[in-house]
Amino acid sequence: MPINMWLHHMNPSVKFIVVIVAMLTLAWFFNPWTPFLFFIGITIIQVVFSQINWRLWGLLMIPIAFTAIGYLWTTIVFAADTSGEILVSWKGWTVTDVQWNTALSLAFRVFAFSAMSFMFALTTDPVKFVMSLMQQLRLSPKLAYGVMVGYQFLPVVKEEFIQIRHAHRLRGIGAEKQKWKRIVGIKRLIIPLLSSAVRRAERSAFAMEARGFTGEKRVVFYEPILLNIRDGILSDLLLTLLIGCCIAGWMLS
Secondary structure, three states, X not given: OOHHHOHHHOOXXXXXXXXXXXXXXXXXXXXXXXXXXXXXXXXXXXXXXXXXXXXXXXXXXXXXXXXXXXXXXXXXXXXXXXXXXXXEEEOOEEEEHHHHHHHHHHHHHHHHHHHHHHHHHHOOOHHHHHHHHHHHXXXXXXXXXXXXXXXXXXXXXXXXXXXXXXXXXXXXXOOXXXXXXXXXXXXXXHHHHHHHHXXXXXXXXXXXXXXXXXXXXXXXXXXXXXXXXXXXXXXXXXXXXXXXHHHHHHHHO
């Protein structure tokens, strides 16, 4: 297997646990270097070990950048702790090194958390993730298969919503100019969608029962999600990156 596909074939449960551990660990560090170095490192790992759509990744990072700037600005302006050496002073408004470091830490933390989330979302098949949760983390089949069925129905619900809205417009319904009337009129779309969803869920439940689904835990699976040496290598690499960034951030702060 090419090295640039390793993240795509990494065990989803292992990947999920590593991402959760990294996020919880970074939450305890308030220096700007740790999340900044981790963001750079996790981006390099995605470049080397994945084939994600970098154009989509860049588009997703645009709102993240605005969020990070918002954290930076609000933390500087409304910081509760104004102690430390004054870096900038202008018309009675001051910025201390403590404010600046805290603001940078929160801003870079947004980038680090987003990079990890995008790494998981863009390299993980949702169906294999749920199957892995059942096989490796012993998730209840009732919950797991319910989530998968609901996920498969999302595109259908979207198409039905568009069809109902077009049908209403052809009949002159839903063309109100007042905003409050449009909000009240949402129930004309929600009620048919809910009734259709209930009927579809009932049919799916009957179909699953007819095929022998009882919700009991299974030992044998049609498509087993296995652990392999690549999972250990990538996990060690990600955890080593996390520990190295924590130590480097502590030494540089």
